[in-house]
Amino acid sequence: MKVIVAVKRVVDYNVKIRVKADKTGVELSNVKMSMNPFDEIGVEEAVRLKEAGVASEVVAVSIGPAQAQETIRTALAMGADRGILIKTDEEVQPLAVAKLLKAVVEAEAPQIVILGKQAIDDDSNQTGQMLAALLGWAQGTFASKVALGDGKATVTREVDGGLQTVELKLPAVVTTDLRLNEPRYASLPNIMKAKKKPIDEKTPADLGVDIAPRLKTLKVEEPPKRQAGRKVASVEELVQALKNEAGVI
Amino acid sequence: MTLEFGVGPFYREEHRAFQASMRRFVEREIMPHVEAWDEAGEFPRDLYRRAAEVGLLGLGFPEEHGGVPGDLFHAIVAAQELARAGAGGLSASLQSHTIGCPPIARLGSADLKARVLGPVLRGEKISALAITEPGGGSDVASLRTTARREGDHYVVNGAKTFITSGMRADFYTVAVRTGGEGMGGVSLLLIERDRPGFTRTLLKKMGWWASDTASLHFDDCHVPVANLIGEENAGFRAIMLNFNGERIGMAASCNGMARAAYEEALAWARERRTFGRALVQHQVIRHKLVDMAMRIGATQAYLEQTAWRVMQGENPIADICMLKNQATQTMAFVASEAVQILGGSGFMRGPKSERIYREVKVNAIGGGAEEIMKELASRHLGW
Ligand SMILES: Cc1cc2nc3c(=O)[nH]c(=O)nc-3n(C[C@H](O)[C@H](O)[C@H](O)COP(=O)(O)OP(=O)(O)OC[C@H]3O[C@@H](n4cnc5c(N)ncnc54)[C@H](O)[C@@H]3O)c2cc1C
Ligand SMILES: Cc1cc2nc3c(=O)[nH]c(=O)nc-3n(C[C@H](O)[C@H](O)[C@H](O)COP(=O)(O)OP(=O)(O)OC[C@H]3O[C@@H](n4cnc5c(N)ncnc54)[C@H](O)[C@@H]3O)c2cc1C
Numbered sequence: 001m002k003v004i005v006a007v008k009r010v011v012d013y014n015v016k017i018r019v020k021a022d023k024t025g026v027e028l029s030n031v032k033m034s035m036n037p038f039d040e041i042g043v044e045e046a047v048r049l050k051e052a053g054v055a056s057e058v059v060a061v062s063i064g065p066a067q068a069q070e071t072i073r074t075a076l077a078m079g080a081d082r083g084i085l086i087k088t089d090e091e092v093q094p095l096a097v098a099k100l101l102k103a104v105v106e107a108e109a110p111q112i113v114i115l116g117k118q119a120i121d122d123d124s125n126q127t128g129q130m131l132a133a134l135l136g137w138a139q140g141t142f143a144s145k146v147a148l149g150d151g152k153a154t155v156t157r158e159v160d161g162g163l164q165t166v167e168l169k170l171p172a173v174v175t176t177d178l179r180l181n182e183p184r185y186a187s188l189p190n191i192m193k194a195k196k197k198p199i200d201e202k203t204p205a206d207l208g209v210d211i212a213p214r215l216k217t218l219k220v221e222e223p224p225k226r227q228a229g230r231k232v233a234s235v236e237e238l239v240q241a242l243k244n245e246a247g248v249i
Numbered sequence: 250m251t252l253e254f255g256v257g258p259f260y261r262e263e264h265r266a267f268q269a270s271m272r273r274f275v276e277r278e279i280m281p282h283v284e285a286w287d288e289a290g291e292f293p294r295d296l297y298r299r300a301a302e303v304g305l306l307g308l309g310f311p312e313e314h315g316g317v318p319g320d321l322f323h324a325i326v327a328a329q330e331l332a333r334a335g336a337g338g339l340s341a342s343l344q345s346h347t348i349g350c351p352p353i354a355r356l357g358s359a360d361l362k363a364r365v366l367g368p369v370l371r372g373e374k375i376s377a378l379a380i381t382e383p384g385g386g387s388d389v390a391s392l393r394t395t396a397r398r399e400g401d402h403y404v405v406n407g408a409k410t411f412i413t414s415g416m417r418a419d420f421y422t423v424a425v426r427t428g429g430e431g432m433g434g435v436s437l438l439l440i441e442r443d444r445p446g447f448t449r450t451l452l453k454k455m456g457w458w459a460s461d462t463a464s465l466h467f468d469d470c471h472v473p474v475a476n477l478i479g480e481e482n483a484g485f486r487a488i489m490l491n492f493n494g495e496r497i498g499m500a501a502s503c504n505g506m507a508r509a510a511y512e513e514a515l516a517w518a519r520e521r522r523t524f525g526r527a528l529v530q531h532q533v534i535r536h537k538l539v540d541m542a543m544r545i546g547a548t549q550a551y552l553e554q555t556a557w558r559v560m561q562g563e564n565p566i567a568d569i570c571m572l573k574n575q576a577t578q579t580m581a582f583v584a585s586e587a588v589q590i591l592g593g594s595g596f597m598r599g600p601k602s603e604r605i606y607r608e609v610k611v612n613a614i615g616g617g618a619e620e621i622m623k624e625l626a627s628r629h630l631g632w
Pocket of ligand 2: 521523524528531532533534589590591592593594596597
């Protein structure tokens with residue numbers, strides 16, 4: 001069974017992001033970039049399926065600039081077999097990503113596509129769902145457990161009230177939540193071996209997909225600064241403040 | 250953030266990937282326990298195996314013996330990521346094979362390589378280097394431990410001291426006198442821990458507590474001639490060759506330690522308030538932090554430039570010596586200022602800076618003391 005994992009290059013989770021002076025987006029120059037943490041969980045899950053003998057091949061796909069190749073290499077060092085880079089310097093929004101992935105899926109015919117539930121840069125939480133809809137496949141989002149059986153997948157989902165278990169007919173789309181697994185770190189020997197694994201390069205035009213943005217960003221602003229706290233003299237004053245000023249009780 | 254290591258023209262994709270792995274390795278396997286290990290004076294042997302798995306132990310050793318190809322910049326990345334934990338004793342013992350094993354990899358017989366390198370690089374056995382003696386460490390050519398040839402054995406007598414991994418090592422690369430006076434009579438011998446006549450005593454020290462530093466005693470200890478590393482009486486050059494790699498590694502580590510202390514002090518200075526303002530808003534403190542960052546930045550540039558020259562096939566001994574001093578002096582300055590910025594808390598056990606402050610001197614003395622480095626540099630500069 002073939003597995004496709006989508007991997008996105010994003011600003012590293014440790015970086016304190018800064019909004020650009022012209023408010024068109026966040027500062028990306030000279031900023032450390034890494035694989036989206038939810039995608040690392042996806043790669044880990046795929047590699048575990050391969051190690052368990054369930055998956056036969058793991059293909060890592062990334063969409064983005066030339067440097068996204070480095071993100072694919074990370075997936076290869078973790079254990080993916082080969083990569084596909086869909087190269088573009090344009091902005092790609094979730095719908096465009098879903099359409100591009102659909103084209104890849106049609107060419108590759110995997111049984112399962114694993115994505116992060118969201119990317120930590122735009123937090124859209126849309127791509128997996130859109131991809132499943134475009135393909136007409138079943139979807140198991142926010143997965144904290146995935147078990148593959150004969151022609152089906154049992155996915156435990158993290159929902160507001162607790163856990164929900166769904167059974168999906170394969171092929172299916174799965175998006176990962178934080179508790180699905182703890183991704184491994186690639187060893188140096190595997191980093192070196194990954195240099196020799198193939199990465200296929202394509203463009204959105206090759207796949208016949210129009211990636212023109214459908215959404216327009218008007219303005220990006222810093223979140224409001226937290227106000228300093230204030231000391232109150234008594235419980236009564238606290239209750240009054242919560243009631244009348246904060247309006248929370 | 251200024252002073253992000255691992256960026257710039259010398260680092261390629263594979264260095265960055267290894268850096269990311271090392272960061273996770275250190276954050277998951279070392280950081281949560283490092284304080285307890287240092288206080289306990291020991292860390293679990295199992296850590297060697299984990300370090301082998303991530304590729305740390307094999308780095309730079311031949312592939313046929315379980316090594317992993319990698320260059321000096323991988324080594325710099327490894328040393329500096331380990332230094333983020335701010336526990337030099339752990340780094341030193343975990344990597345004592347980086348001084349114990351290169352002579353074997355470079356000069357050892359096929360049999361020695363097979364016996365030693367495989368198990369050590371897999372993290373199953375520990376390797377140590379024993380040069381320094383109670384009678385002196387700087388003056389290597391005057392060492393007094395003797396190995397007298399008797400048939401197919403050497404009979405070793407004498408003592409070594411301040412040996413990293415000295416208690417726990419399985420394989421000791423020991424400098425012995427097989428010939429006459431001076432540098433021309435020195436050989437390297439592999440001595441296994443269980444040879445009769447070989448005993449060890451643990452030493453207590455100012456810092457590097459997680460490391461088992463020991464004195465070694467050899468009393469008519471019989472060692473097979475087959476354990477000779479390289480040629481008889483040709484050990485001095487091997488020891489000197491070893492120092493280049495060790496010193497670059499120490500420089501990388503010291504600057505990493507300096508950065509760990511600087512980052513801790515900066516975070517503290519942002520949080521801590523005195524006289525109505527954050528410490529970092531007092532000009533005196535802000536300027537201290539600038540002086541710290543400046544020295545770390547300069548040391549990193551010198552480190553990377555020197556490493557690059559070595560990779561191009563040069564042997565810039567004077568610069569390696571000066572680099573080591575630049576790094577130990579940076580660490581000394583930054584650790585002292587970091588403790589100062591932390592105030593009374595910096596004198597308490599707990600912050601990295603306090604520990605790093607106690608690790609300054611071992612770096613300024615070990616692996617070639619600062620005075621010796623200056624002397625060697627000036628000679629190589631032709632003065
Ligand atoms: C924690 C720790 C771990 C160590 N691990 C190892 C190890 O694994 N293997 C190993 O072999 N050794 C190890 N060493 C020993 C280390 O390499 C020596 O301490 C070092 O070489 C200095 O030797 P010494 O201590 O005998 O000092 P000495 O050589 O006695 O020097 C004392 C002082 O005099 C100065 N001095 C000496 N000669 C001159 C001169 N000609 N001109 C000017 N100044 C001079 C020195 O710079 C130094 O400041 C370790 C040391 C420590 C502290
Ligand atoms: C072993 C030990 C024993 C002690 N015993 C006692 C005791 O018996 N009784 C007692 O009351 N206290 C005691 N102390 C506390 C000691 O007096 C304080 O540590 C000292 O006053 C510094 O205060 P602090 O640690 O809070 O550092 P902070 O006041 O937070 O200062 C941190 C650093 O910032 C610098 N700094 C602060 N403000 C400014 C500024 N405006 N401009 C420039 N730099 C500034 C300081 O010089 C220092 O380097 C002890 C401390 C230790 C370590």
